[in-house]
Structures are given as structure tokens and as C-alpha cells.
Amino acid sequence: MDKLLEFLSFQDPNVRTVTFGTIFLGMSAATVGTFAFLRKRSLVGDAVAHAILPGIAIAFMLFQTKNPFVLMSGALISGWIAMLLIEHLSKATKLKPDTAIGLVLSVFFGIGILLLTSIQHSGAGNQAGLDQFLFGKAASMTRSDLLAYGIVALILLMAVILFFKEFKVLSFNPDFAQASGLPVKRLQFILSTITVLAISIGIQSVGVVLMAALLITPAATARSWTESLLVMMVLAAIAGGLSGLVGSYISFAAPNMPTGPWIVMCLSFLALFSLFFAPKKGVVARIRQQQQNRKKILSENLLKTFYHLRENNPSSRTFSREELLEKRPFSDTEYNTALGRLRKQFYLIPEGHNWSLSEKGYEEAKRVVRLHRLWEMYLTERMRLKADHIHPNAETIEHIITPEIEEQLLRELDYPETDPHHSPIPYPRK
Amino acid sequence: MNIDAPALEVHNLTASYNRKPVLWDIDFQLPQGQLIGIVGPNGSGKTTLLKNIMGLMEPDSGYVNLFGKKLNDIRERVSYVPQRESVDWDFPANVFEVVQMGRYRKNNLFKRMTARDREITTQSLEKVNMLEYAKRQISQLSGGQQQRVFIARSLAQQADLYLMDEPFVGVDAATEESILNLLTEMKKEGKTVIIVHHDLQTAYEYFDWIVLLNTRLVASGPKDEVFTSNLLQEAYGGRLTVLSRIGDLIAKKDFPIRESNFKEKEGQGDG
Numbered sequence: 001m002d003k004l005l006e007f008l009s010f011q012d013p014n015v016r017t018v019t020f021g022t023i024f025l026g027m028s029a030a031t032v033g034t035f036a037f038l039r040k041r042s043l044v045g046d047a048v049a050h051a052i053l054p055g056i057a058i059a060f061m062l063f064q065t066k067n068p069f070v071l072m073s074g075a076l077i078s079g080w081i082a083m084l085l086i087e088h089l090s091k092a093t094k095l096k097p098d099t100a101i102g103l104v105l106s107v108f109f110g111i112g113i114l115l116l117t118s119i120q121h122s123g124a125g126n127q128a129g130l131d132q133f134l135f136g137k138a139a140s141m142t143r144s145d146l147l148a149y150g151i152v153a154l155i156l157l158m159a160v161i162l163f164f165k166e167f168k169v170l171s172f173n174p175d176f177a178q179a180s181g182l183p184v185k186r187l188q189f190i191l192s193t194i195t196v197l198a199i200s201i202g203i204q205s206v207g208v209v210l211m212a213a214l215l216i217t218p219a220a221t222a223r224s225w226t227e228s229l230l231v232m233m234v235l236a237a238i239a240g241g242l243s244g245l246v247g248s249y250i251s252f253a254a255p256n257m258p259t260g261p262w263i264v265m266c267l268s269f270l271a272l273f274s275l276f277f278a279p280k281k282g283v284v285a286r287i288r289q290q291q292q293n294r295k296k297i298l299s300e301n302l303l304k305t306f307y308h309l310r311e312n313n314p315s316s317r318t319f320s321r322e323e324l325l326e327k328r329p330f331s332d333t334e335y336n337t338a339l340g341r342l343r344k345q346f347y348l349i350p351e352g353h354n355w356s357l358s359e360k361g362y363e364e365a366k367r368v369v370r371l372h373r374l375w376e377m378y379l380t381e382r383m384r385l386k387a388d389h390i391h392p393n394a395e396t397i398e399h400i401i402t403p404e405i406e407e408q409l410l411r412e413l414d415y416p417e418t419d420p421h422h423s424p425i426p427y428p429r430k
Numbered sequence: 431m432n433i434d435a436p437a438l439e440v441h442n443l444t445a446s447y448n449r450k451p452v453l454w455d456i457d458f459q460l461p462q463g464q465l466i467g468i469v470g471p472n473g474s475g476k477t478t479l480l481k482n483i484m485g486l487m488e489p490d491s492g493y494v495n496l497f498g499k500k501l502n503d504i505r506e507r508v509s510y511v512p513q514r515e516s517v518d519w520d521f522p523a524n525v526f527e528v529v530q531m532g533r534y535r536k537n538n539l540f541k542r543m544t545a546r547d548r549e550i551t552t553q554s555l556e557k558v559n560m561l562e563y564a565k566r567q568i569s570q571l572s573g574g575q576q577q578r579v580f581i582a583r584s585l586a587q588q589a590d591l592y593l594m595d596e597p598f599v600g601v602d603a604a605t606e607e608s609i610l611n612l613l614t615e616m617k618k619e620g621k622t623v624i625i626v627h628h629d630l631q632t633a634y635e636y637f638d639w640i641v642l643l644n645t646r647l648v649a650s651g652p653k654d655e656v657f658t659s660n661l662l663q664e665a666y667g668g669r670l671t672v673l674s675r676i677g678d679l680i681a682k683k684d685f686p687i688r689e690s691n692f693k694e695k696e697g698q699g700d701g
Contacts, residue, residue: 038521038522040518162540163539163540165531165534165540165543166534166539166540168523168527168531169531169534171521172517172518172521172523172528172531173512173516173517173531175481175484175486175510175512175516176510176512176531176583177531177534178484178485178486179484179485179486179508179509179510179512180505180510180531180532180534180535180587181502181505181506181535181536182534182535182536182539183536183539223522226522227522227523227524227567227569228522228523228524229521229522229523229527231522232522
């Protein structure tokens with residue numbers, strides 16, 4: 001706890017630099033990565049991240065400095081070349097895009113490692129730390145580094161805000177954008193450039209090997225929570241920034257713990273969490289939806305059983321468990337679940353050990369039976385199924401038909417009186 | 431056939447897909463103010479033709495004029511409706527946002543949408559009966575609704591010439607009717623609509639003018655002149671064997687479509 005307070009007070013200037021740096025980098029990579037994700041360019045991002053390594057090595061060899069702007073320029077140039085190569089390889093040769101991506105990634109990365117090794121063996125005085133580009137070097141970020149990354153991050157953010165609507169249409173439907181006369185080539189150039197920029201600063205915190213995670217995972221995480229591009233981008237930036245914060249804290253609290261991998265761990269946790277708990281799309285939400293479907297089917301089936309018993313014997317209103325189960329078998333749990341649900345909705349009225357339908361329950365039961373018989377009519381009239389084949393289908397579909405579809409069915413079938421088995425179709429009371 | 435003030439002129443256009451020629455020396459002119467169908471079997475190069483007209487692909491030879499001008503000079507007068515399946519509908523946007531993309535133009539780069547843009551967007555949605563779905567996520571639309579969104583986006587461009595790629599594929603009866611009504615309306619306003627269509631059954635009923643295509647131009651003219659059993663047989667009776675063998679050979683040998691010193695001359699009719 002003391003550690004956390006000490007960390008959050010940001011009294012140590014070194015901690016402050018590293019923390020703000022990683023938050024910045026996480027946020028800008030996530031913002032730009034949103035478009036890479038939506039344009040299905042995730043793998044290209046990974047390849048470009050790896051391809052940046054030789055650029056950094058060559059920039060260092062030429063200028064013998066670790067000035068962030070110099071290294072970044074080298075990174076930008078080789079990242080750009082890689083991106084163009086991927087595009088042209090798949091256009092000019094018969095290579096498929098995934099092969100082109102894999103090829104560029106491994107060739108550039110191989111050259112990068114080669115150059116790094118030769119720099120290390122050349123005994124140049126200040127080469128120490130260059131190899132940290134492999135896995136990130138967040139902990140050794142200096143104030144001048146921070147300033148450089150801050151400026152670049154700001155430029156990226158401005159570009160995204162300025163071209164937000166153009167990037168949106170470019171990601172959704174590039175052909176349409178071009179047909180509308182938008183300068184698609186130039187917009188693509190800008191988007192690619194800021195992507196390479198975001199990657200070349202991002203590798204400071206997580207390194208080339210893990211960079212794809214910083215670019216893509218926040219966007220994938222955000223996508224499960226929203227259907228709006230703007231919200232998605234903001235959520236992605238928050239996820240990226242938060243992971244930077246958590247990564248810095250862990251490496252502060254537990255010495256010898258690397259920052260980069262922890263940032264990626266945190267991102268992965270957020271992504272997994274979203275996969276499970278996101279509304280509608282999450283695994284949990286879908287399981288719950290399935291459970292609800294099952295309960296709805298059970299209770300509507302029980303309701304129908306009441307209706308059928310009354311239909312067979314109009315004088316009787318109250319039924320025992322045995323009568324109901326004889327008409328339609330339910331297991332004990334099924335019966336209890338269905339009964340509980342119907343009681344809570346006031347569809348049933350208890351009478352001693354027996355049950356009868358309330359007025360509301362009777363109307364609801366009529367609705368389910370009506371949908372069943374209407375659907376059977378539809379199957380015979382429109383889909384030309386034989387009358388002895390339609391029941392199993394209607395047993396399921398009756399539970400999912402919405403009032404709008406019901407109305408459409410009624411209109412298309414012209415309010416039929418009976419179903420294909422000559423049972424009357426019950427209409428609501430006027 | 432030469433037409434006065436054609437809406438579209440395609441001149442000796444040859445185009446390839448994956449280096450294989452799929453359109454051979456296509457040459458025709460289309461009149462203004464009509465509903466025009468570009469009709470042909472699957473793989474006959476209809477979409478490639480449309481993409482060449484819209485400048486989305488570079489032809490190997492030949493050129494396209496729209497209202498007697500180059501596309502870049504009259505972009506604002508031409509609107510394009512791509513195939514519905516050409517985009518991923520699981521994109522985070524709602525119906526209104528997508529239709530509003532019709533208002534994104536070169537002259538409002540990095541500017542915000544104006545009240546007038548929103549007004550036009552709303553009216554376009556109303557014209558295709560999709561206004562009540564304005565806030566709906568596009569991933570939740572049916573095929574017919576997606577198609578209507580694309581058409582609304584195109585209407586929002588307020589063009590004079592519309593090029594639509596297979597707008598009737600996979601739509602329900604209600605959408606088909608609503609699109610047809612809209613087309614009639616557009617024709618009344620003097621708009622020219624060119625529609626890529628593969629279904630012969632309905633082509634005669636929908637269009638005034640028909641272009642029959644099967645890697646080469648089979649016919650182009652008023653529908654009664656084009657809908658003869660001879661011409662239809664020619665367009666739908668399979669490909670020309672020799673022509674496809676030549677095409678395969680060109681792709682395989684990486685052969686040029688035109689000799690390197692060939693220059694296309696503008697306005698050089700059928701010399």
C-alpha cells in the first residue's frame with residue numbers, strides 16, 4: 001500500500017518520466033491502432049514493428065547517437081519501406097498478402113538483429129541499451145525522450161482529430177471514398193505514416209516483439225463495448241494508457257520486473273475480460289441469453305399446456321400438476337422453473353394445490369398458441385411443407401416471433417380462421 | 431451508334447483483372463435521363479466496367495468520358511453505389527453516420543458537417559424509407575436495409591448520374607419495390623441511373639436501355655432493340671473460346687495489351 005502511495009505521489013522524477021512516457025505511448029498506439037484494427041491491417045502492424053529494427057540500427061551506425069529524433073527517423077524510414085514492400089509484393093508478384101507480410105517481417109527483423117549484433121561487437125562506446133529495443137526499455141526513458149515522444153504523440157492525436165471523418169470512410173469503404181473524389185492516396189499516406197510513427201515510439205515501452213499488442217489489443221478490447229467509432233477510440237486510448245500505468249507500477253513495486261511485458265499482460269487481461277463480460281457480445285452475456293431463451297421456452301410451453309387443457313374441456317379451469325404433466329411431460333426442475341416464472345408474471349392463480357390461468361395469463365397463452373398455428377399456416381402456404389411435417393418447426397419458432405413479425409404474418413396470411421390441422425386460431429379479445 | 435450529349439461514353443476500353451483481360455475494347459455511349467441496365471452473366475466484367483468508369487481501376491487502354499468531361503472534373507455530378515458485400519457491415523457506425531458519408535467531399539476535408547449536410551442526409555434517408563432506422567447499428571440491418579442505406583448515401587451526394595452495382599441482389603420484395611419507385615422518381619427528375627444487373631428475367635421490366643456485356647460488348651441500345659433472342663443467346667451462350675484462350679495467354683506470358691508506342695487519341699471515333 002505504501003508502495004502504491006509512493007508511486008502515485010510521483011515524487012521520484014525518474015518514476016514520473018517513465019510512467020507518463022508509457023501512458024503517452026500506450027494511448028497514441030491505441031488511438032492509431034483503432035484504424036489498423038478496423039482496416040484489418042493488424043498483421044501489417046506487427047510486420048512494421050519488426051521491420052523498424054534495422055532502421056534504428058542503421059541510424060545509430062550512421063550518427064553514433066541515441067538521440068530519440070535520430071533513431072525515430074531511422075525507424076520511420078524502414079517501417080515505411082516495409083509497408084510499401086508488403087503492398088507491392090502482393091500486387092506485383094503472385095504472393096498472397098499473408099506470405100508477403102511474413103516475408104517482410106522476418107527478412108527485416110533478421111537484418112535488424114544482424115546489425116544490432118555487429119554494433120555490439122564493434123565496441124562503440126555508447127551502444128549500451130540499443131538491444132533493449134527488442135523488448136522495450138521503458139525503465140531507462142529520459143526526460144528528453146519523454147519530450148520527444150510527447151511531441152510525436154500530440155502530432156498523431158491532432159492528425160486523428162483533424163481527419164477523423166475521412167479516416168472513418170476510408171476504413172469502412174475505401175472505394176466509395178475514392179469515387180467521392182476524396183484524396184484517398186494522400187489520406188492513406190497520412191494514416192500509414194502516423195501508424196509507423198506510433199509504432200516507432202511505441203517500441204520504447206514494449207519493444208518490437210510485443211508492439212503489435214500495444215497497437216491492436218486496445219482496439220479489440222474497446223470494440224466489444226461499443227458500436228460507435230469515437231467511443232471505441234477513446235476506450236482504446238484509455239485501455240492503452242491504463243496498461244502503461246499498471247505496467248510502470250509493477251516494475252516500480254517489484255524491482256527487476258520489466259515494464260513492457262507487464263503492459264502487454266495488463267492489455268491481455270483487459271481483452272480477455274472484455275471477451276467474457278462485454279454486453280451482448282461477451283461469452284457471459286451470450287450464455288445468459290441462452291438461459292433466458294430456455295426459460296422463456298419452458299414457461300411458454302407450460303402456458304400452452306393450460307390452454308390446450310381448457311380447449312379440450314372448456315368447463316374446467318383449474319388444473320393439478322398431474323393433469324398438466326399428463327398433457328405435456330416436464331422434468332421436475334423444468335416444471336418448477338416454468339411455474340415460478342409464470343407466477344411471478346401473474347399469469348397463474350393458485351387454488352390450493354392446483355393452478356388456473358389469470359385473465360392476463362389466458363391472453364398470453366392465446367398469443368403463443370396463435371403464433372404456433374399462424375406459423376404452421378405460413379409453413380404450409382408459403383413454404384409448401386406437408387401438414388404432418390410442420391409441428392416440430394413451429395414448436396420452436398412460436399417462441400421467437402416478435403409482435404412486428406406477427407402482424408406481418410397476419411397480413412400476409414389474411415387473418416386465417418384455422419391452422420392446417422383445422423384447429424381454430426385464437427385472436428385477442430377486442 | 432452516336433448519341434447527342436451522352437451521359438457516359440466508354441471508348442475502346444480494355445481492362446484486366448489479375449492481368450487477365452476481362453473487358454475487350456468496350457465502346458458505347460449512353461443517353462441522359464434514362465434507366466440503363468448493364469446486363470450479362472456472372473464473370474462477364476460488369477463490375478470491372480463500373481470500377482473503370484469510376485476511376486477505381488486503371489484501364490489498359492481506352493478512356494471514359496462523363497457528360498463529355500473527365501471524371502475528375504465532374505466528380506460531384508457522379509455517384510457510385512458499390513456492391514453491398516464489398517464492405518464489412520460489422521463496422522462501428524450507425525445508419526445516419528454511413529448515409530452522411532455521402533456528404534464527405536474534397537471541399538469539406540477536415541471540416542465538420544453542417545446543418546445543411548444533416549438536412550440532406552435526413553431527406554435521403556426518408557426517400558428510401560429508412561429514417562426510422564437512423565440510429566440503428568449497421569451490423570443489425572437486413573440485406574435489403576443495407577442496400578437502402580447505400581442508396582441513401584448515394585442520394586445524399588445529389589448527383590446527376592448514378593452508377594449502382596447489383597442493388598437488387600439479395601433484397602426482399604419490399605426493398606425491391608422501394609428501389610424501383612425511387613428509380614422512377616429519379617428518372618422523372620432527369621437523372622441518369624446506370625445499374626449493373628445479372629438477372630435477365632427482370633432486366634426488361636426495369637430498364638429503358640440495356641447494355642449486354644460478356645467480356646466484349648454484345649449490344650447497347652433501347653431495350654426492345656437489344657432484347658432479341660439472337661443477342662441474348664450471344665451474351666449468355668458462354669464465352670468465346672478463342673478470346674478466353676488469348677486472355678489466359680496474355681496473363682501467363684505477362685504480355686502487354688497495347689504495343690508500347692500506342693497512344694489513344696481523344697475523340698477519334700470509329701476510325
